[in-house]
Amino acid sequence: MAEIVGVFAASHTPVMLNFPGLIAEGDLAEVQAGFAELGRRIAACRAQAIVVISDDHMHNFFLDNLPAFAIGAAEGYETPIEAWLKADKRVLPGDPVLGAYLVGEAYEAGFDPALSLNLTLDHGTLTPLELAGVDRTTPIVPVLVNCVQPPLPTMRRCLELGGFLGRALRVYTGVDRVAVLATGGLSHDVGTPRMGLVNEAFDRGFLNHLGGGDAAALLDFATRQVNEAGNGAEEVRMWLTAHGIAGPGGLDVIYYKGLPDWYAGIGVAQWRLET
Amino acid sequence: MSRNWVQAIPSPEAYWINRVLYDTQHKPAEMARFDADPAAYCRDMPLTEAAKAHLAGPDIGQLYLAGANPYLLRAHCLHLRIPEADYLGALRAVAEDPAGG
Numbered sequence: 001m002a003e004i005v006g007v008f009a010a011s012h013t014p015v016m017l018n019f020p021g022l023i024a025e026g027d028l029a030e031v032q033a034g035f036a037e038l039g040r041r042i043a044a045c046r047a048q049a050i051v052v053i054s055d056d057h058m059h060n061f062f063l064d065n066l067p068a069f070a071i072g073a074a075e076g077y078e079t080p081i082e083a084w085l086k087a088d089k090r091v092l093p094g095d096p097v098l099g100a101y102l103v104g105e106a107y108e109a110g111f112d113p114a115l116s117l118n119l120t121l122d123h124g125t126l127t128p129l130e131l132a133g134v135d136r137t138t139p140i141v142p143v144l145v146n147c148v149q150p151p152l153p154t155m156r157r158c159l160e161l162g163g164f165l166g167r168a169l170r171v172y173t174g175v176d177r178v179a180v181l182a183t184g185g186l187s188h189d190v191g192t193p194r195m196g197l198v199n200e201a202f203d204r205g206f207l208n209h210l211g212g213g214d215a216a217a218l219l220d221f222a223t224r225q226v227n228e229a230g231n232g233a234e235e236v237r238m239w240l241t242a243h244g245i246a247g248p249g250g251l252d253v254i255y256y257k258g259l260p261d262w263y264a265g266i267g268v269a270q271w272r273l274e275t
Numbered sequence: 276m277s278r279n280w281v282q283a284i285p286s287p288e289a290y291w292i293n294r295v296l297y298d299t300q301h302k303p304a305e306m307a308r309f310d311a312d313p314a315a316y317c318r319d320m321p322l323t324e325a326a327k328a329h330l331a332g333p334d335i336g337q338l339y340l341a342g343a344n345p346y347l348l349r350a351h352c353l354h355l356r357i358p359e360a361d362y363l364g365a366l367r368a369v370a371e372d373p374a375g376g
Contacts, residue, residue, distance in 0.1 A: 058347050062297050150284065191349040192279070227277050230279060231345060
């Protein structure tokens with residue numbers, strides 16, 4: 001059965017790739033070092049597949065059909081969908097068997113994610129992989145959480161989905177080693193009057209709650225405070241999903257700083273897994 | 276208290292505003308048609324005259340208040356090469372309070 005060999009999370013923003021120099025030179029060096037450390041840790045996991053939990057920024061999904069959760073089961077994923085993103089066009093290899101397995105197990109467990117065999121992934125998935133230098137040959141399974149257009153799944157549901165994913169992955173027999181990378185957040189606004197503001201108090205409070213063992217307090221904090229942290233902070237749902245997979249073993253914050261000139265609080269972290 | 280979204284559920288008008296923003300971003304032919312004449316593009320849409328004018332303008336702040344998805348609106352403004360300061364200024368001009376709420 002598969003071992004979950006690493007659970008990670010990192011913020012994403014197109015500015016990281018398109019205009020990295022908007023922040024001070026020292027900050028840029030520090031955040032790049034944080035992502036490089038993330039890449040080293042993911043590489044050390046020697047994962048045979050990576051479950052990447054992110055969101056679709058209104059590219060694959062629209063108001064015609066807007067799933068709260070979607071799981072990819074394709075052999076590959078073209079990326080990036082944004083023509084303006086400064087990243088090589090490429091195809092990320094997929095693990096269709098693991099993706100299909102997760103969808104099937106989800107239905108049995110009382111979750112109803114959408115299934116997709118044709119996703120073109122955006123900066124939300126690609127940016128952390130790119131900055132961390134993750135091996136381009138490791139297959140991924142995208143898990144997409146709607147964080148960009150209400151109605152959004154509740155914070156609680158995202159944590160519960162993570163609990164399900166963790167249980168399903170640990171009894172999966174198709175690979176021996178699987179890693180998880182959640183991407184999004186932390187505090188930021190996109191396309192609102194508050195754009196450019198970050199909320200470091202929210203970010204540090206959220207990271208502290210992830211590091212603690214009180215799931216109720218974590219959910220209460222995220223649910224009650226997210227409106228003070230911006231519409232981009234709704235992406236903490238991905239961190240909650242990762243937390244549900246990892247369990248309450250604690251969090252190692254690799255990097256955090258509020259970077260208003262990148263329009264976001266940028267965090268990189270790894271969960272401590274109980275052995 | 277601050278809030279992250281103008282609408283908890285998109286209104287029918289917000290759907291059509293977002294339809295324009297989505298189609299023009301993802302379908303080159305739609306984008307070309309919009310770029311050629313924004314007002315003509317919007318003319319037959321099931322939108323109020325005000326919403327059509329906000330799209331054709333564009334009036335970024337009013338589109339935001341009408342329920343334009345912030346990510347679609349952001350991409351639209353980038354395509355139109357609206358200077359960042361103007362884009363942010365238009366959004367901040369419709370803030371509920373001067374602190375940005």
